[in-house]
Amino acid sequence: MSNLAARTRRPAGETRALLLETAIERVSREGLRIDFANLELEDLIRAAGVPRSTVFRIWPDRDAFIGDLVRALFDADPGFEAGFDEETLELLEHAIAEASKDADPAEARRAVLRAVVRRTTAHNIVAVEDSVTWRAYRTLSAALVSGDSVPGGESIRTLLGEIDRRYVSRMATVYRRLNESLGLRMRAPLTEQDLALSIMAVIEGMSDHRRIDPLGVDRPRMVATGDEEPEPWHLVGLAVHAVYEAFTEPAG
Known part of the structure; x- marks a missing residue:
């Protein structure tokens, strides 16, 4: 199965979990910057290997994603x-x-x-x-x-x-x-x-x-x-x- 096919077939719940997990791992390595410059959605989508279209159905914009990410960060600890x-x-x-x-x-x-x-x-x-x-x-x-x-x-x-x-x-x-x-x-x-x-x-x-x-x-x-x-x-x-x-x- 190609990477593209895997991305396309991922359910929304799995896509959400993978992108948040990828972002949390990055924060663990690099810290959380005030402007979140190291947490650009497009870069995280590539790193997580998830479909872009599904990501933007879950989070209509970056602010919505950041809000969920911060909550997930605290929930993980x-x-x-x-x-x-x-x-x-x-x-x-x-x-x-x-x-x-x-x-x-x-x-x-x-x-x-x-x-x-x-x-x-x-x-x-x-x-x-x-x-x-x-x-x-x-x-x-x-x-x-x-x-x-x-x-x-x-x-x-x-x-x-x-x-x-x-x-x-x-x-x-x-x-x-x-x-x-x-x-x-x-x-x-x-x-x-x-x-x-x-x-x-x-x-x-x-x-x-x-x-x-x-x-x-x-x-x-x-x-x-x-x-x-x-x-x-x-x-x-x-x-x-x-x-x-x-x-x-x-x-x-």
Whole structure:
């Protein structure tokens, strides 16, 4: 069967999946540019080996395709919304389980919080920076905030809003469980959603600066944050810990 015949006979669903897969692979290799210059439809059609006529029946223009591509990019990485990579989430879940078994007084549980934050944030900021989805999210967010023209801008703005809301809801649930296990509560009138938003802002800001000055951000700081001896902290860990301390108080 010739390549032309194969292209002609592809059903629309297969054509859609192949073109999106080809585009996602390219973004994984080259990153997502604000103007999507490396994602021209004609070039992707040739690379995917799909019929041009079917592509333009599915997506009437490039903006429609870009909107679907961005959604598919995030759908391909469902862990993105959790804010943490899988290994970091496992560390958090383990800490919650261990703290729930412990009947230690409040200060000992604060020590558990410090250990959780110190261990997870240093690992997580590196993991999110290595995530194609996270980099795409930051690129699109920066473009929309700056007012730059982005193909599919309104649909992408809507999508990013949906992702933000799901992220905040997911993280609020994690922090609520962590607070309960550590005997903490939110300082009135703050909520776990406020905590999630603030920590998200810290991580986004620090990851942006890390691109400019990785050594300045990643250099360990020997700090004593409680009764323990000074320990090596990643700068983002200290910042997140400070936010957590400011937002919470002992429950009893």
